[in-house]
Amino acid sequence: MTLEPLYTITVLCGSCEHSFTTSRVRPSYKKAIRTDTDFCGYYKNENPDFYVVRVCPECGFASTENSAKRLSDKQKTDFRTKIGSRWTERDFGGKRSLEDALETYKLALLCAQVIGESERIVASLLHHIAWLYRYQDNKEQEQRFLAHSLDAYIRVFELEGVGANDARLLYLIGELSRRLGRYNDAVQWFSRVIHDKKIIDAAMIRASREQWTVLREQMLAEKMALPDEMSTS
């Protein structure tokens, strides 16, 4: 017997406390067939990223498993007045198309902004929206959301500084800068991952070196002046 890729779980809404079901992709189906250099995954079956956002059918509150579990009274009021009051009952609990997924992420982004969710969660939602546009081959919207997510990741870095685990954050800031054509910024971020002695994440150091090489070739191809640290390596 083969199991269906999707299964459902029950979630308690952080806003109205109504419980509802939402679908998830079974772990055995979660392996990507390939992954882009900014971690956007491609899957043979269901894309697990389509199911990250849980939307309460009752009140419209959308969040992820990393969001705050229960809203404060102020957050509930802010959500209700700005989003919930206009919600018409809608269920995203079953199988989702790319368009459904996009709607859930945009709703989650609005909710996160209204309740003042952490910058890390906002950055990740913006980045996922960019990926959904990439799957659709909508380059203009992809670049727009990549730029917003880059700004948000930089704010995370400025607010939290770099801990031992933040090589991935620095790498991502570098890679998104490169994808947006901000080559000189990208050089600085990759350089940090490669040279900062506190960073020991071997996978991210390797990825930064690889993208550094890609970047150097791009800059040479576009006849740009290479920064000092690049001309020697």
Ligand SMILES: [Zn+2]
């Ligand atoms: Zn709710």
